[in-house]
Structures are given as C-alpha cells and as structure tokens.
Amino acid sequence: MKALVKIMPKKGVLDPQGKAIEKSLNQIGFPQINKVIQGKLIEIEIESSNEVNAKKIIEDASKKLLANLVIEDYEITILKGE
C-alpha cells in the first residue's frame, strides 16, 4: 500500500523559503503570483492489511519523526489501488 504525507508550515510560522520562491517568480514574469508556501511531500510504501491500520502507523511516524508539530502540520493520503 502506498501513502503520501504532506507536511506544511503552520500558519504564522515564518517560511523564508516560500518567500524567496515567491520573490523569484515575481521577478521572472509571474507578478500575479502573490503567495508561495513551501512544504514537503513524502511517499511511503507500507505493509498493512487495511487502510485504517496503515493510516494509524503513518500518523505515529509523522508525530515521531516526519513532522515537527511546533512548526508543521501534516496530512496523510492513502493512495487507492497502489
């Protein structure tokens, strides 16, 4: 089974990388882009008989390592049919 974990900075946390990308896009001809936030996308393969169990394990992994809850939120998506 495959899953995706999307990790994004929490609202209000300074995101200097997103800001730098936004400035760069504005400078190379995309003035209409006015908000960029950079996060991470992690693809995981997991052995599990069902989605609920897989999600629970990935939730634990996200809290323990993948995301830092002081500054980041995470969202788990189980990929159907993979």
Place this chain on the structure above:
Amino acid sequence: MEISVIVFPGSNCDRDIAVSLKKFSKKNPKMVWHKESSLPKSDLIVLPGGFSYGDYLRCGSMAANSPIMSEIIKNAESGAYIIGICNGFQILTETNLLPGTLIRNKELSFICKNLSLKVENSESNFTHKYSDKEIIQIPVAHNEGNYFADQKIIDNIEDKNLIAFRYCNQNGEVNDKTNPNGSKNNIAGIINEKGNILGMMPHPERATDKTAGLTDGEKFFISILESIQ
C-alpha cells in the same frame, strides 16, 4: 568529574569541544557514538555542532531518534547537565528537552562570523562566571538558527529568565538590526526550567584559545565545570 561528548554521523565540532573541555577540566571527555544504548556515568553530556545525518528532513530530527538519546533523556531527568551547541541545540529541541525549534535563517544565507551576545542570565549553572548583561564575542556558523516558538512559550521563557544569551551589537543593543537570523526576541541560547540543560546556536568552543582569536567562551566552560564540582 565525568564528561561525555556524543558523536553522531556528521558531527564536526566534537573534537573542538573535547579540546575545550580538556583545557578547563584537565581530563579527556569520553566520546560516545550515537549507536550506543548505554552511557558511561556522566555529570555533563555535550551534544556538539555539525550536520548530523546531513541535516536531512529537519536539522537534528534523525539524531533525536538515535539509540543513545533515550539514555540522555533519562540522565537529563535525573539531573545531569546537558549542553547542546548549534546542531546539538537543534537536537535538544527535536527531543523536546528544550522548548521551541530552530528554523531556516530569515535571509536564507548560511551565517559564519563572530557576533556579539548579551549574557541575559548570569546566574545560571552555565553562565555564572559572566557579569550581568556582559557583552561577549562568540562565533556562529549556521543555516537554521532562527529560534521559533509560539508566543506562550516565548512569554514563559522571558518571564522565568530562561534566556541565556541574546544577539546584540557591540554596544549591547538588542533589536531587529542586531538579529542575524530572525530568532524570536533575538534569542541565541536558552536554559530549561530545572536549570540543567542549555542549548545555544553560537560556538563557545571556538572562543577559548588566544591563537584562534576570541576567548570569551572561557567563562562558559569555567561556569559549568564549577557547577559540577
């Protein structure tokens, strides 16, 4: 007096800190590989600077889950002194031994230079040899040194006088202009409530030898070594 320096894959200030510790304690610290599951008896444990695990995922996040860390947490709870410098500070926040976290520098560039710090708390186990509000020169070398925590945590560490050092200029002015990396309230180093754990981004071990330039880190080492005795 027993001192352990923890070595992670990618640590690169472990030998520098060992040299400084030996200079002031007259004893070689034990170098402990991160895969060890037991720690020699230690009055002081130091997590050195560097780029543990290549700074992958988040600085310090992998090291925080190393086998040795559960021993360090146990020792911290039973009152051993713990110092985390630079990457070591990042590891201490990732293990929740210290509050908050270190994010990317505000201006996105790696900062490597000597900076002025103000000693905000000169009564702690780690800083009592400094005078109150002393201005010292200590080098920094980091990409993710921007201290962040929510307002409640910041208020708490301010109220309880848990800020060891703040970034300033040579006149001791603390403001946005003298904040090199965007840290909340110019925070360069903090202490936990119990007073036995300190984390800081600047490198006092790089300021203990006249031939290398700065010597303001000496009082830092003398402070903690006296606290142990």
